[in-house]
Each structure stands twice: as C-alpha cells, then as structure tokens.
Amino acid sequence: MSLGTRLALAFALVAAVVAGTVGVLSYHSASERISGEIDRSLQAATTALAGGQTAVLGAPFAALPDGGGAAAASTRAGPSARRARRWGRGGRWDDPQQLTAQRVAADGTVTRLGGRDVALPVTGTDRALAAQVRGGASAGAETRVGDQTYRVLTTAVGGAALQVGIDVDRSSRVLAGTAVEIAVAAVVVTLVAAVLGWLLARRITRRLVRLTALTEEVAASGPGERTVPVEGRDEVARLSASVNTMLRRLAEARDSQERLVQDAAHELRTPLTSLRTNASVLRRIDRLSPESRERLVADVDGETRELARLVEELVELALARRTDEPETEVDLLAVAGSAAERTRRRTGRTITVDGTPSPVRGRASGLERAVGNLLENAAKFDADPAHVVEVVVRCGTVSVADRGPGVHDGADGYETERIFDRFHRSDAARALPGSGLGLSIVRDVALAHDGTVFAGNRPGGGAAIGFSVGAGRLLPDSDHGHADASPGPASLGGT
Incomplete structure (x- = not known):
C-alpha cells in the first residue's frame, strides 16, 4: 500500500x-x-x-x-x-x-x-x-x-x-429519522474526507515519489548529474536538499575513486613492467655473468620494494578516508610525539617536537598517520643526518620543517599547489623512492577533520609542510591564545 x-x-x-x-x-x-x-x-x-x-x-x-x-x-x-x-x-x-x-x-x-x-x-x-x-x-x-x-x-x-x-x-x-440523517452525514463526511485526503496526500507525496524514482535510478546506474528540485522550506524540501548533497558527494566520491584507480594503475604499470622484463631475463640467468646476475637481483629487489611501498601507501590512502573509526579527544602534541618516536626508530634521524597541548575532536589513527607521513617526507628530502627535523604544534595546527631543497615551482609555476595531489612527484623527487601518495594522505586526513594543508619554504632553506584541523574541532583546553597566529610555513619553520 x-x-x-x-x-x-x-x-x-x-x-x-x-x-x-x-x-x-x-x-x-x-x-x-x-x-x-x-x-x-x-x-x-x-x-x-x-x-x-x-x-x-x-x-x-x-x-x-x-x-x-x-x-x-x-x-x-x-x-x-x-x-x-x-x-x-x-x-x-x-x-x-x-x-x-x-x-x-x-x-x-x-x-x-x-x-x-x-x-x-x-x-x-x-x-x-x-x-x-x-x-x-x-x-x-x-x-x-x-x-x-x-x-x-x-x-x-x-x-x-x-x-x-x-x-x-x-x-x-x-429521533430514528435523526439517527439515519446523522449516519448518512457521517458517511458523506467520511467519503469527502477520503477524497480530500487522497488529493492532499497526492500533493504531499508528489515530491516524495520524485525522490523515490531518483534514488531508484541512482541505485541502478549511479549518481551521474541528477538533481531534485527543492520546493518550499518544509521537511520534504530539506530532504530534497539533503538528497542533492548526497548525490553530489556520491558523484565526487565516484570520480575520486576512478581517478585513484587510474592513477594507481598507471603507477603500478612501471614496476610491474620492470619485474616482467627481469623475469624474462631470469629464464637465461645461467648465461649471465656474475656481475649481471648481481645487478639483476638488485633490480628485482628494488622494484619489489617499490611495489610493496606503493601498495602500502595505497592501503594507507584508503584507510585515511575511513569514517568508521570513532571520533575521540586527541591531543595533537601527543600524536606528534608518538609519530616522531616511530620515525626516529625507522630513520635514525633527530626529530624535535615543540608546542603546547592541543586537544581536538578527531580520529587518532588518521591524525597520527598524517603526522608520520609528514615526517617521512621530511626525512626523505633532507638526507643529511646532521640536520634536525622540527615539529611544531600550535592550536590545532601541525607543521614539520626540514632543511632539504624546499618547494620549488616547476615550469608551470604550480608546484606548491600540486604537491598534495595523488602520485604527484616533483622533478627533484623522481630519483627518490616513493609513489607520491604520502602528502595526498595528509590532505585527506585534514579534509576529514574540516581542516586545510599548507606548504612553503623556510627562511634559511628547507620546507615547512603541515596541516590544521577545523576550528570547530578544537576542544576547550586548546591554546586559543594562538588562534590569531595560525602557523604557516614561515612562522613554524624556525631558523
């Protein structure tokens, strides 16, 4: 019915x-x-x-x-x-x-x-x-x-x-006649009410029927460019607006997924092609000289590690967009300390963490993954073990500064804007290991917490890259005294 x-x-x-x-x-x-x-x-x-x-x-x-x-x-x-x-x-x-x-x-x-x-x-x-x-x-x-x-x-x-x-x-x-008249009047009123109710219900549910048809089309063929007209300011109008927002986000998510798949396929093609070539050479390994065998094994080992790193970063990118992790109170200063300790063990680099307690409402694993990626990125570009990687936490903002080559705009002049794109690798980074997904994961985590990302050069050389969470996620104990001085590349990088 x-x-x-x-x-x-x-x-x-x-x-x-x-x-x-x-x-x-x-x-x-x-x-x-x-x-x-x-x-x-x-x-x-x-x-x-x-x-x-x-x-x-x-x-x-x-x-x-x-x-x-x-x-x-x-x-x-x-x-x-x-x-x-x-x-x-x-x-x-x-x-x-x-x-x-x-x-x-x-x-x-x-x-x-x-x-x-x-x-x-x-x-x-x-x-x-x-x-x-x-x-x-x-x-x-x-x-x-x-x-x-x-x-x-x-x-x-x-x-x-x-x-x-x-x-x-x-x-x-x-009295009997009056009773009959009352009964007839009741029947007539009921019939009139049923007809008027049907007309009114048809008018009320017309937009709901339209919404139902649209959702059925979306379920059958995807969101596409469909929208629902928003009429009035009642609950149905609010539902129509919400459905339009949902369809827009579904379309964006599908486009993002398609781009991720296409980019991943492109990035995977290179190491897989190399591995396939090396596999064909391995069939004639007995004809190779010891030096050629050593180079071949080293090449296979390097390509395998690169492929494993790419798969790992793809998994991290997918996990960074998870929404099933419950939001809790997270101290960004403590998260930065934990990520810094883990990066010290991996790289042996000296990492300092400075700042004030900054409790926010968010997902701990995603925030720690974002800080860890910033630290891995800094350690990779600043290869001098004598240099110190600096982490500064202020009022919901995390900045990681290094003494590497900094951020240089390429020929198109948009390097600073593109470093957070998926699989983007600058000219200076093509000789370094990595897939170009680390900073993309940082951006996704920041967006998931209603925040933004930033990147720039430090005074004296190097880069300062970081992210901030939305102001609405700052908890009462956050250092609001620094709210007017949101850290940027220059202010957080140090000298």
Whole structure:
C-alpha cells in the first residue's frame, strides 16, 4: 500500500471517528432534550389539572401555539397553564395527538379526566403515590398501551394521584429519522474526507515519489548529474536538499575513486613492467655473468620494494578516508610525539617536537598517520643526518620543517599547489623512492577533520609542510591564545 493511500485512509478514519462521535453526542443530546421537554409539558399540564383547568385536555398540542381552543382556555387556569402554553409557543408540540389524563384514588379507583380515550395502566408505584397524604411527589415512565408507547407522569396531589400521558411514538420516529440523517452525514463526511485526503496526500507525496524514482535510478546506474528540485522550506524540501548533497558527494566520491584507480594503475604499470622484463631475463640467468646476475637481483629487489611501498601507501590512502573509526579527544602534541618516536626508530634521524597541548575532536589513527607521513617526507628530502627535523604544534595546527631543497615551482609555476595531489612527484623527487601518495594522505586526513594543508619554504632553506584541523574541532583546553597566529610555513619553520 502506497504512502498516499495510507494517508487518505488515515484522513477518512479520523473524519469517520469525529463524525461518529459528534453524531452520537448530538443524538443523545436531542433525545434528552425532547424527553426533558415532554416531561416539563406533562408537569405543566398536571399543575393545570390540579387547579381544575381540564381545558388543556380538549385541544391537540398543535393548537397550543396558536392560543386557540382549549389552549386559550388554559391561559385562564393560572401561571402553570401559561407556562405550558409558552412551551407550546415554540412550536415543539406539532404532534396533533391529545393528552390523556386520569385520577387514581387512594383505593386504586381510576377516574378519567378527559383527552384521548386511552386507559393508562396503573402500577404499584402509581398506587403508592395516590396513597400519600402530602402531594408533590411524582414519577415518570414509558409504557405500552396497545400498539402505542406513552410517556406517563404520575403526581401525588394529596389522597389521590393525577396521571397525564402522551403518545411518544412520533417523537421516537423523529429521533430514528435523526439517527439515519446523522449516519448518512457521517458517511458523506467520511467519503469527502477520503477524497480530500487522497488529493492532499497526492500533493504531499508528489515530491516524495520524485525522490523515490531518483534514488531508484541512482541505485541502478549511479549518481551521474541528477538533481531534485527543492520546493518550499518544509521537511520534504530539506530532504530534497539533503538528497542533492548526497548525490553530489556520491558523484565526487565516484570520480575520486576512478581517478585513484587510474592513477594507481598507471603507477603500478612501471614496476610491474620492470619485474616482467627481469623475469624474462631470469629464464637465461645461467648465461649471465656474475656481475649481471648481481645487478639483476638488485633490480628485482628494488622494484619489489617499490611495489610493496606503493601498495602500502595505497592501503594507507584508503584507510585515511575511513569514517568508521570513532571520533575521540586527541591531543595533537601527543600524536606528534608518538609519530616522531616511530620515525626516529625507522630513520635514525633527530626529530624535535615543540608546542603546547592541543586537544581536538578527531580520529587518532588518521591524525597520527598524517603526522608520520609528514615526517617521512621530511626525512626523505633532507638526507643529511646532521640536520634536525622540527615539529611544531600550535592550536590545532601541525607543521614539520626540514632543511632539504624546499618547494620549488616547476615550469608551470604550480608546484606548491600540486604537491598534495595523488602520485604527484616533483622533478627533484623522481630519483627518490616513493609513489607520491604520502602528502595526498595528509590532505585527506585534514579534509576529514574540516581542516586545510599548507606548504612553503623556510627562511634559511628547507620546507615547512603541515596541516590544521577545523576550528570547530578544537576542544576547550586548546591554546586559543594562538588562534590569531595560525602557523604557516614561515612562522613554524624556525631558523
């Protein structure tokens, strides 16, 4: 069942419940009102009869509003009769049926007083009222007389009782007709609500249907250049905007993945070609001189190490983009110290770490991988073991400075901007080991932490390369006093 159908049924159900509740309450209210009016009219007629005014029994109720016949005579009976006539003036007594009345003596003898010729039944309650010495007590009930239903009011008048009754079958028929009308109205309201609900649901879900169709297309063929129109400012509009953002990021991720695969295939092709050539030469190794064999084995060993390093960096690049690692409080100064210690063991270089505690919200392994890559890059380009690699941490920013050749713009003048691209290797780095993925991993980690990367030359020679995390990730204990002096290549490099 579609969402639009469910919404239409929900509208219809709510309308049916409301209409049914209102109808039932209206029916009971009308029924109680009619019964109350009948009881009050019977009580007014009883008061007139107690005063000796029997004229109220000679005219049908329909004549009472006009003030003619017996109703006119009742006006002379006193205030009670006048109240009865005033009640009739509202037009409620439109039934031409007459009242019927009789007196019940204390011994149970019944004397007819007039009105319709009907013998009202006398019950034990009626006899008990007739036997009371003091008057005023009354009791009302409905009873069947033949094939008709009468509403009877029995009132004690001191040593006797007056019984006044009226046929209420027509009132019952009116109430039954009212019930039918209420039921029909409830059905009509329910149907109208269902139709309006369906139209409204169709209008509401139109954009959702469009979103559903788009997501199905994306699932079948990829994000492409598809977008969803954003209409209004409601929840559906926000969902449309979110879907557009998701599609854009999916397209960017797919393009990035395709570029990574293409670049990786290009970089892997060179060592694999070399290894394939050396493998073919190995088939004739017995014909080679010892010197040629040594060079061949060294070449195979070098290409194998280069291939292993490339695969390792590809894995690191993939891990740098992981989002399943939980974010925790990470101290960049401690991360830099840990990465520096590991690089010291690998390279034997002297590495100093300076700065202030800089707690941030981020992923510890990714940040440590980024600092480690910066240190490996510095150690690779600054080959002089006497030089010190310096690490400075300030307010969410990490900078690694060396005394190598620095960053030199190539012929196109964009070397500083391109050193963070995947597989990019400057002219000075082509003779050095590596694949050009280390700084790309640093950039990915920085972007994953809402930050940026920077690179430049140090005063006195060398390069200062680093990254920073977003200001929103700095925790309260960070050194915000340095926020206005975000470290750059010159300020962090030292002299």
